[in-house]
Amino acid sequence: MPVREHLDGVLITVRVAVSGHRGLAGETAALVDRAIREALAEYLPGLRGLSCLADGADQIFARAVLDLGGALEVVIPAERYRDGLPGECRAAYDELLGRARRAHRLEFVESTAESHMAASERMLDDADVLVAVWDGQPARGHGGTADVVAEARRRGMSVRVIWPEGARRG
Template identity: 85%
Template sequence: MVRIAVSGHRGLPEETAALIDGAVREALAEYLPGVTGLSCLADGADQVFARAVLDLGGVLEVVVPAKEYREGLPGECHAAYDELLGRAVRTHRLEFVESTSESHMAASARMLDDADVLFAVWDGQPARGYGGTADVVAEARQREVPVRVIWPDGAQRG
């Protein structure tokens, strides 16, 4: 069973989220059957990826960066976070209390520990802060974890 981690942009415009959903599903189809998705379930690319994995018959493992992680997500994403977390076959909880850049990067590193490939839903630009997608891509490449960049034509960062 191939294990695919995800890192990607948050706060995606609705049109971009739809484009990314299609592109993620297309990319996942190449690994079916038997996909395990690894996600932190942040709003945006993480939740799009997690839902696609489950819809396509895969299983989901979640890495929760910090005890206060959910509270740091936009309120409109809490219901989806709770639902997806409830569908996870395994949850890894890091020991951080506060949801910070450091805890997010540590969670990404934890996902990479178990990943065969990283799906980077990424426009190729530098991270806006430590622990962003560009940093996760750099970490994956340093570890020699294959990176698959997913950024469909017409997609825009929020």
């Protein structure tokens, strides 16, 4: 965990990015939510969360950041990113995006593995820590959580893996 310092009485913000599995449902989503909240509580006050707001871990993380009083920043991978999300997750995407302090929009049009990885790299550029909701398995495609973890580690970033006992990947 990065050391937080006070500078002239002001807490320096800890910037935490997220990468994680999509399609988390039911009990796994609840387990991940509790684990994320527990992890993020260690960065309070002064938490700034960075997320792409994908379904699953990204949206769980974003909601936890906001519920804990942190500031949310969003990186939108592509103009048509929202269209590629499952229909049942779009209302949460819209709500969380509306509550974000800042949105960084990449210049991609299509929501592809390339745009997703570029967005993850953009998040890492601004982060101190990566929270990875990850089962430890290889990525199912370019830009998956394993690739983001590898990139964060290559950069020498702190990576905090969250995969609670009993969690199952969808």
